[in-house]
Amino acid sequence: MRNFADRLLDAIDAKKNPSIIGLDSDFSKLPAALRKGHEREGDPFDAAAACMLAFNERIIDAIADVVPAVKLQSAFYEQYGPAGVRAFIETSEYAKKKGLIVVGDVKRGDIGSTSAAYASAYLGKSVLFDGTESAFGLDCITVNPYLGSDGVKPFVDEARNTGNGIFVLVKTSNPSSSEIQDLTCGARKVCEKVAELVHSWGRDAIGGRGYSSVGAVVGATYPEDARKLRRIMPHAIFLVPGYGSQGGGAKDVLPCFDDDGSGAIVNSSRDVIFAYQKSGKDSRFAEEARAAAIRMKDDITKALLEDGKKPW
Amino acid sequence: MRNFADRLLDAIDAKKNPSIIGLDSDFSKLPAALRKGHEREGDPFDAAAACMLAFNERIIDAIADVVPAVKLQSAFYEQYGPAGVRAFIETSEYAKKKGLIVVGDVKRGDIGSTSAAYASAYLGKSVLFDGTESAFGLDCITVNPYLGSDGVKPFVDEARNTGNGIFVLVKTSNPSSSEIQDLTCGARKVCEKVAELVHSWGRDAIGGRGYSSVGAVVGATYPEDARKLRRIMPHAIFLVPGYGSQGGGAKDVLPCFDDDGSGAIVNSSRDVIFAYQKSGKDSRFAEEARAAAIRMKDDITKALLEDGKKPW
Numbered sequence: 003m004r005n006f007a008d009r010l011l012d013a014i015d016a017k018k019n020p021s022i023i024g025l026d027s028d029f030s031k032l033p034a035a036l037r038k039g040h041e042r043e044g045d046p047f048d049a050a051a052a053c054m055l056a057f058n059e060r061i062i063d064a065i066a067d068v069v070p071a072v073k074l075q076s077a078f079y080e081q082y083g084p085a086g087v088r089a090f091i092e093t094s095e096y097a098k099k100k101g102l103i104v105v106g107d108v109k110r111g112d113i114g115s116t117s118a119a120y121a122s123a124y125l126g127k128s129v130l131f132d133g134t135e136s137a138f139g140l141d142c143i144t145v146n147p148y149l150g151s152d153g154v155k156p157f158v159d160e161a162r163n164t165g166n167g168i169f170v171l172v173k174t175s176n177p178s179s180s181e182i183q184d185l186t187c188g189a190r191k192v193c194e195k196v197a198e199l200v201h202s203w204g205r206d207a208i209g210g211r212g213y214s215s216v217g218a219v220v221g222a223t224y225p226e227d228a229r230k231l232r233r234i235m236p237h238a239i240f241l242v243p244g245y246g247s248q249g250g251g252a253k254d255v256l257p258c259f260d261d262d263g264s265g266a267i268v269n270s271s272r273d274v275i276f277a278y279q280k281s282g283k284d285s286r287f288a289e290e291a292r293a294a295a296i297r298m299k300d301d302i303t304k305a306l307l308e309d310g311k312k313p314w
Numbered sequence: 315m316r317n318f319a320d321r322l323l324d325a326i327d328a329k330k331n332p333s334i335i336g337l338d339s340d341f342s343k344l345p346a347a348l349r350k351g352h353e354r355e356g357d358p359f360d361a362a363a364a365c366m367l368a369f370n371e372r373i374i375d376a377i378a379d380v381v382p383a384v385k386l387q388s389a390f391y392e393q394y395g396p397a398g399v400r401a402f403i404e405t406s407e408y409a410k411k412k413g414l415i416v417v418g419d420v421k422r423g424d425i426g427s428t429s430a431a432y433a434s435a436y437l438g439k440s441v442l443f444d445g446t447e448s449a450f451g452l453d454c455i456t457v458n459p460y461l462g463s464d465g466v467k468p469f470v471d472e473a474r475n476t477g478n479g480i481f482v483l484v485k486t487s488n489p490s491s492s493e494i495q496d497l498t499c500g501a502r503k504v505c506e507k508v509a510e511l512v513h514s515w516g517r518d519a520i521g522g523r524g525y526s527s528v529g530a531v532v533g534a535t536y537p538e539d540a541r542k543l544r545r546i547m548p549h550a551i552f553l554v555p556g557y558g559s560q561g562g563g564a565k566d567v568l569p570c571f572d573d574d575g576s577g578a579i580v581n582s583s584r585d586v587i588f589a590y591q592k593s594g595k596d597s598r599f600a601e602e603a604r605a606a607a608i609r610m611k612d613d614i615t616k617a618l619l620e621d622g623k624k625p626w
Contacts, residue, residue, distance in 0.1 A: 028431070030441045037443070046442040047449065077424060077431035081440040083403060083449040084396040091395060109424055111458065112389060113488040113555075119340070119389035128393040129342045130358040131349070137359065137395040146423065148460045148483060150490030171460060176425040178462030185507055187497040192504060195497055243425075 005209030006142060006167030007217070007239055011264060013070035013103050018314045019299045020259070020306075022105065022241070023065055023291075024271025025093060026075040027054045029082070031276055035285040036060070051085035054078070057287075058093040061275055062100055064288040065295045071103035071141075073241075073269055091138055103141045105241070109171065110157075111146035117153050121160035125168075142167040144219060144241070147196050154203055158216055162207045167215040167239075170200045172231060175221025175244025184227075193227065197234040204237055213239050213265060220258055222250025222268065228257040232265075240266040246273035246298070252305035263311030270298055317521030318454060318479030319529070319551055323576060325382035325415055330626045331611045332571070332618075334417065334553070335377055335603075336583025337405060338387040339366045341394070343588055347597040348372070363397035366390070369599075370405040373587055374412055376600040377607045383415040383453075385553075385581055403450055415453045417553070421483065422469075423458035429465050433472035437480075454479040456531060456553070459508050466515055470528055474519045479527040479551075482512045484543060487533025487556025496539075505539065509546040516549055525551050525577060532570055534562025534580065540569040544577075552578040558585035558610070564617035575623030582610055 014020045029050045040053040062072065079090035094104045110120040124143045127134035145157050145168045157168045173183055173193040183193040190198075197218065204216030214237040220228050222244035232240070240258040244250040245268045258266040277294035278287035306313060326332045341362045352365040374384065391402035406416045422432040436455045439446035457469050457480045469480045485495055485505040495505040502510075509530065516528030526549040532540050534556035544552070552570040556562040557580045570578040589606035590599035618625060 026428070041443050046444065046447060047440075050440070050442055075424075075428055075431075077422070077428045077435065080399075081431055081435040081449055083435075084400040086449070087392075087399050088396040109422070109458070110389070112387075112419075112421055113486065113560075116338070116387055116389045119387075119393055123389065123393040123395075128359075128362070130362055131353050132358065135358060137393055137398070146421070146458050146460055148458055148494055149486050149488055150493035150495070152488050152490040153486075174425065174461050174465075176461055176464050178464040181462035181511065182460055182504065182508060183462070185497075185499040185504060187499050187504075192494065192497060192499075196494060199493065248425075 003165040005207070006161060006165060006215035007213035008209035008211050010071065010103055010167065010239060010267065011211050011213060014267060015314060017068065017070045019069055020266055021069055021268045021270065021298050021302060022071040022073050023069050023274050023295055024073045024075055024107070024269050025058050025061065025275060026078055026271040027057055027275065028078050029054055032057050033278055033284045033287040036287065045085070047082045047085040051082045051089040055089040055092050059096055060288040061291050062097050062102065064292040066100040066102060068292065068295045068299060069102070071105060071267065072097050073105040073107050075271065076106060076108045094138065094140060105169070106138065106140040106143040109144050109146045111149055111153050113149060114152040114156060118156035121157045125160045125164050125166040140166070142169065144169045144171065146171050147199065151199065151203070158203050158207065161215050167217060169217040169219050169241040172196050172200060172218040173220050173224055173227045175223045175248050175250065179221065194230060194234060197231050200238055201235045208237050213237055217241055219243065222254045223248060225254045225257045232257055232260070242266055242268045246270045252301045255302065256305060256309050259306065259311060261311070263306045263313035268302055274298065315477040317519070318473060318477060318527035319525035320521035320523050322383065322415055322479065322551060322579065323523050323525060326579060327626060329380065329382045331381055332578055333381055333580045333582065333610050333614060334383040334385050335381050335586050335607055336385045336387055336419070336581050337370050337373065337587060338390055338583040339369055339587065340390050341366055344369050345590055345596045345599040348599065357397070359394045359397040363394045363401040367401040367404050371408055372600040373603050374409050374414065376604040378412040378414060380604065380607045380611060381414070383417060383579065384409050385417040385419050387583065388418060388420045406450065406452060417481070418450065418452040418455040421456050421458045423461055423465050425461060426464040426468055430468035433469045437472045437478040438476050452478070454481065456481045456483065458483050459511065463511065463515070470515050470519065473527050479529060481529040481531050481553040484508050484512060484530040485532050485536055485539045487535045487560050487562065491533065506542060506546060509543045512550055513547045520549050525549055529553055531555065534566045534570070535560055537566045537569045544569055544572070554578055554580045558582045564613045567614065568617060568621050571618065571623060573623070575618045575625035580614055586610065
């Protein structure tokens, strides 16, 4: 069983692309050309979910040779109840079949016994009448650290035992992340204290390439914080939201990488999957997404090279 | 449309019982007597989920005249994928039909646009091809504050617009809650800073009884913190975990109430729904749960009265 960090870094190298596309496939933003075929399906939740799955399959087909991984934002699927959750799982299975690593952006976190249930749901196996089986079977999920070690450790253990990974929220990309994450406690911000915890949680999950299966979410919108956090968590892969529509540029993500240009993966969601909204080419939404994913790859690669980093 | 805080406090008064039972219906702990009938259902996830639903219905029947509300811990349902989520929704619908208020313990929290999707999923309505419909239709959910105001506000707005509520995690009951929540920032702990935010978020959602639809999760295991937090958030109803199996006693929950013995609701989960495990009376699990719920009600009422509080 391979370490998750090794798997992810190898996938990044194979595609020469440290980016991950977020399938935040908000039903209300799906292209009219695609929606047409699904309007008359029976149950309205099933119809919406089927449309989301069809959209995701087209996007995955279009980007599978460009990017190493996709991230599924659970909220947009949970909106459609059981049908939406089924579309989430089927999207994940489809992406895996196409060779992509799948990160579930679920931001779960609870007290110990409950976190263990979430961990087995998303990364491990669920107990059935007869044996056990994967419910979601993801490669990785995002985890909220607010409850501390006993709320996070079950995820760490499950990740290590299954060859999967987690990204713990450290410094998020949104404007008000400062309210709690930037509170100063002595010489450190809260997010730096969380970073110290992440560093310790990940210590026993370091793979052959020097990175841990316990990574960190660090937003592209706060490059100064990223620089400090990179030093506090030398073994954590950074999952970097905030590039693109949230305002982060390619230069802003540079502090998230290590000196070799490795150790980070940059996320973009709406700007890629809904690129068709800018061009107006509704029926060519998949091609537009592919073009946007390639532009993002080129943009980040150029910034890395100009910064003197040669990851490939 | 009535304010959620008013609805909840009235329901507590009607039952003369400030407690809420957690349906943390972990499949692997369900009584053998109940499991028997479900073993041979087709899909193994459907079979487990059907068994959980049957268990919940029996528990709800047994406690519906004793308690004002139930709390569903989402993790135990998500373990069974779409089938588990369906059991979650059907349990919620069943509890509502029996006159109970339903709190979804989902601990969601994300950046603004994503939080809005979670809020509409759990408290509001989802956009379909034709119109909108409730996916989960809960009365209330728990929310994680780590991302700050723009991650929480969409939940506040949705709650206010729909007559529903939220409980924001402030000081959780687990042992390592201290790691982040007790970091000191100047004169305040992080949890006190979060409490100040909760107080401000809830200001526009105060009902006729003086409490807000934006409540707070404050663990029974840290009574000293509860005392301070009660003062910082005078309008927040406290949802109090940690009573019973986590070590909190009836006296420990007293600081969560106001001077009139109102403004808090105490949760117990495993100790009530799995009470049969202690007595060994497997086939009488529902009666054992009812007896445990009544013991809890009496225990808390006695402590309130001894403390000079006469809520009813």
